[in-house]
Amino acid sequence: MVRDTVRRARELLAAGDQELAHEILTLALDAQRFAAQDVEAIAVAEATGMIVRIEAPSGPRDAVERRIARMAELTDGFDADAVREARAFAELEAIEWVHLYEPDDAIVLVDVMRAAESFAARHIGDDQPLGVRQARGEAMYTAEILRRHLGRDRHQVAVGLETLALTLTAESDERLRHLRIAALYQAAQIRYDSEDDAESAISLMHRVIAEAESLPSARTLLHAASLCLVDDEIGRGVPAPTAITHGLRALNLPVEPGFETATEQARHLDRLLERLPGTERDLAAVEHSAALVDRYATCASEDAREAILWWVLRRVREDADGATAADREVLAHADHAFATDTSPATAAARVRVASRLAEVTSRLGDPESAVRLYEQLDARFPGHEHDERLVVPLALAMVDRALRLADIGRRDDALDALAKVPHRYATAAGVPGVPAAIAQAMYWRGRLLREAGELVASRRVINDTVDRAAPDTDADVRLWAANSLFSVWQSPGLDSTEIDSALNRFADLFAEDPDVRIRRLDARRRLTQSTRAAERGEREMAATLLQGLVAAHADSDDPDVRDTVELATENQRILAISSPTDAVPASAGEARYRDLRERLYEADRAVDDGKPAEAERILAAIAADTGADPDENIVMLGLAALDVLGGLLLDAGRWEELVAVARSAALRRPGLDTRARRVHARGHLRLGIALGRLGEEHAAIEAYEALERLADGATDGDIVNAREVAAYNRAVMVDGLGDPVAAIAAYDHVLRIHDLSVDSAERRLRRVKTLRNKALLLTGLGRLPESIHAHRLILDIAGAFPDAEIAERGRKSAFDLAACYTQLREYRAASDLYTWMRSAHHLGFARDELASITRSAKTAARAARRARQ
Numbered sequence: 001m002v003r004d005t006v007r008r009a010r011e012l013l014a015a016g017d018q019e020l021a022h023e024i025l026t027l028a029l030d031a032q033r034f035a036a037q038d039v040e041a042i043a044v045a046e047a048t049g050m051i052v053r054i055e056a057p058s059g060p061r062d063a064v065e066r067r068i069a070r071m072a073e074l075t076d077g078f079d080a081d082a083v084r085e086a087r088a089f090a091e092l093e094a095i096e097w098v099h100l101y102e103p104d105d106a107i108v109l110v111d112v113m114r115a116a117e118s119f120a121a122r123h124i125g126d127d128q129p130l131g132v133r134q135a136r137g138e139a140m141y142t143a144e145i146l147r148r149h150l151g152r153d154r155h156q157v158a159v160g161l162e163t164l165a166l167t168l169t170a171e172s173d174e175r176l177r178h179l180r181i182a183a184l185y186q187a188a189q190i191r192y193d194s195e196d197d198a199e200s201a202i203s204l205m206h207r208v209i210a211e212a213e214s215l216p217s218a219r220t221l222l223h224a225a226s227l228c229l230v231d232d233e234i235g236r237g238v239p240a241p242t243a244i245t246h247g248l249r250a251l252n253l254p255v256e257p258g259f260e261t262a263t264e265q266a267r268h269l270d271r272l273l274e275r276l277p278g279t280e281r282d283l284a285a286v287e288h289s290a291a292l293v294d295r296y297a298t299c300a301s302e303d304a305r306e307a308i309l310w311w312v313l314r315r316v317r318e319d320a321d322g323a324t325a326a327d328r329e330v331l332a333h334a335d336h337a338f339a340t341d342t343s344p345a346t347a348a349a350r351v352r353v354a355s356r357l358a359e360v361t362s363r364l365g366d367p368e369s370a371v372r373l374y375e376q377l378d379a380r381f382p383g384h385e386h387d388e389r390l391v392v393p394l395a396l397a398m399v400d401r402a403l404r405l406a407d408i409g410r411r412d413d414a415l416d417a418l419a420k421v422p423h424r425y426a427t428a429a430g431v432p433g434v435p436a437a438i439a440q441a442m443y444w445r446g447r448l449l450r451e452a453g454e455l456v457a458s459r460r461v462i463n464d465t466v467d468r469a470a471p472d473t474d475a476d477v478r479l480w481a482a483n484s485l486f487s488v489w490q491s492p493g494l495d496s497t498e499i500d501s502a503l504n505r506f507a508d509l510f511a512e513d514p515d516v517r518i519r520r521l522d523a524r525r526r527l528t529q530s531t532r533a534a535e536r537g538e539r540e541m542a543a544t545l546l547q548g549l550v551a552a553h554a555d556s557d558d559p560d561v562r563d564t565v566e567l568a569t570e571n572q573r574i575l576a577i578s579s580p581t582d583a584v585p586a587s588a589g590e591a592r593y594r595d596l597r598e599r600l601y602e603a604d605r606a607v608d609d610g611k612p613a614e615a616e617r618i619l620a621a622i623a624a625d626t627g628a629d630p631d632e633n634i635v636m637l638g639l640a641a642l643d644v645l646g647g648l649l650l651d652a653g654r655w656e657e658l659v660a661v662a663r664s665a666a667l668r669r670p671g672l673d674t675r676a677r678r679v680h681a682r683g684h685l686r687l688g689i690a691l692g693r694l695g696e697e698h699a700a701i702e703a704y705e706a707l708e709r710l711a712d713g714a715t716d717g718d719i720v721n722a723r724e725v726a727a728y729n730r731a732v733m734v735d736g737l738g739d740p741v742a743a744i745a746a747y748d749h750v751l752r753i754h755d756l757s758v759d760s761a762e763r764r765l766r767r768v769k770t771l772r773n774k775a776l777l778l779t780g781l782g783r784l785p786e787s788i789h790a791h792r793l794i795l796d797i798a799g800a801f802p803d804a805e806i807a808e809r810g811r812k813s814a815f816d817l818a819a820c821y822t823q824l825r826e827y828r829a830a831s832d833l834y835t836w837m838r839s840a841h842h843l844g845f846a847r848d849e850l851a852s853i854t855r856s857a858k859t860a861a862r863a864a865r866r867a868r869q
Helices: 004-015 018-031 038-055 061-074 080-099 108-121 129-150 154-167 174-193 198-212 215-233 245-250 257-275 278-297 302-315 325-337 344-363 367-380 391-407 410-422 434-453 453-469 475-489 496-510 516-535 538-555 558-575 588-608 614-626 632-652 657-668 674-693 698-713 717-736 740-755 761-778 782-798 802-821 827-837 848-866
Strands: none
Touching: 004 018, 004 038, 004 215, 018 038, 018 061, 038 061, 038 080, 061 080, 080 108, 080 129, 080 717, 108 129, 129 154, 129 174, 174 198, 174 215, 215 245, 215 257, 245 257, 257 278, 257 302, 278 302, 278 325, 278 782, 302 344, 325 344, 344 367, 344 391, 367 391, 391 410, 391 434, 410 657, 434 453, 434 475, 453 475, 453 496, 453 657, 475 496, 475 516, 496 516, 516 538, 538 558, 558 674, 558 782, 558 848, 588 632, 588 740, 614 632, 632 657, 632 674, 674 698, 674 717, 674 848, 698 717, 698 740, 717 740, 740 761, 761 782, 761 802, 782 802, 802 827, 802 848, 827 848
């Protein structure tokens, strides 16, 4: 009876029904009499072990002990090896549960530790059956780990683990070998972490690696030990690319391919790459990731192949704008390596690798190649419209392909592709994600038609999009209806009536929508309607809309919504104090505000009339009159005067006068709003510029760093832009002080903060200038691989954005890149680069430069041939 119950309980536990399994096991054991034969005794022990595994984590200790005592009673007299092993493993369940649940109750941990010690003491002896020796070894290991957790003397714990390993030296059983290796590793780790004879600890790590190499189950221990050796060598000053060879060796050991093995190896490689400096990580990632991909691309295990593909996808940032050229190389290698794989099991991962490759290729400035990659997807995955695993990524790929077609000037082809999406994927509309892809395609088609001037067709598509997507229960679908209306009121070329209609329809459909992305648009909708009302002179309507905005969104924790609420609050304040000029002022404060505002207008007119001196006089007087005023609105007018005056002095190059004005503008006024912070930011920036022009470099750097602190975390466009300019200026100034390492770090900071902003022509040029300066410094330090990476980024940007200033720097970087290849004796790469330069018409090489390129190409080709010989 109990044997059948054990079999049934296993099935229930496998299905996750622990409660019923516990119930039938309890009933069976309560009804069980003394075992009559070995097989029955084994079944009693197995049933007891299963109950103990369920009860031990939450039940009282004495109840578990009674279970074990009853097992001993029911199986008394049966001493066959198999029975003794079954009893030992059942009792071990009362100990080993601690590893799964990791309780933090010290009393519980002490009880389990003592139970483990008692178990080990009762089962001592080399004559014990293998299973009993296995259980005893596990108990001894657990006892030592618990001693460590309970804060016992680390040295004694390490000795205890080493003693356990010593007792297992002669064991050939894989489970006991694994236990020995685990004990050695833990002992080594304890010694290393406590700086207790680090040399012995490293020696133990080498022994762990040597013994784990032939035991597949210990591969994670081998990886962990190799990482310890890597970290130790890096700590001793060994270059990281050299130190990681310890870990790379582990990736070349023979393994039985499977999902877990592939995942563990990929995770190990990630940890190794983390130990490399950022400048060297990309190159190493391409080389070693490609090797790992090749290892699994043609292996028999579908699970292993799928695991590696998903790993490739995970290592590329989800946001394609953050992907690097190295990411693209890894994706391209994986896509090519798996080109002949036709397994349905890997199809979903292969589709995503291929589409991500196209997406990243586009983001890195090559939309034409991205289009070609997207176009290949249909042939590679025929019939995907009817495959739920593939239809969503490929529908989205079709939309992105259309947008890339628009990027390269093929607008008609883009519109045609977008028009096909709803029909092509109509049969898959029940698959989650497909309706959102269809809505996205409709949104972009309506927008592109409007941008092409086809307003009638655009209105029809937008109305269809809103009618179809707005009622959907899926926010991902509704978002595209909301975006469609948002894009209408963001189009200044449209008729005012059409814009108002879009705003009103958005209010009707989405004013109460709970999705945060749509709520951002709703906040901006309300702000836009208020601004338009104010411009029409409808001040009460504008104030009502602002009040509604604040009431609806004041509690939001979304940064974008909070920014909009802050702007609305500022506009409320402005509306409250700016009555019409023909109305009687409501107070002396309002009269003073209107007088100062009129003087600001007078200064603006003086500038427009070509009378800068008169404007400066008025602005200086306003700043002097308002500096100590308690009314924050008056103070804001004074800041505005300082801001305009600073701009005039900057344009005139009057640096000494600008220092005083900029310092005053940069002074923080507590309690003021975003407008004041913008003036403060520009004040710091202008102060840095003026001090730099006066030769006070260190003071200028301090001004730029003050702006960095002020702007950290800001999302306002004016403040962010001032921060970016200041960061670049600071980096150039640090560069001029002759510290190349500090300058490189400063240039890296410039690139990091520019990565946080939406791209623009001004930012793009600043990025290129930064990369050029950094590349020159790297070359001067002999760090040529890093310099190569910087030059390649410049050429990528120059290829994507035809701009005269960027092209000028692109030409210089092309020559510098070739020189780097030559210094590194990479003649083939130099030859290929020169060949490319001859056809890089977008860079605009002059006739004499082309002649030089031709000569250099021949020289590089000869050198490449000699190198091969």
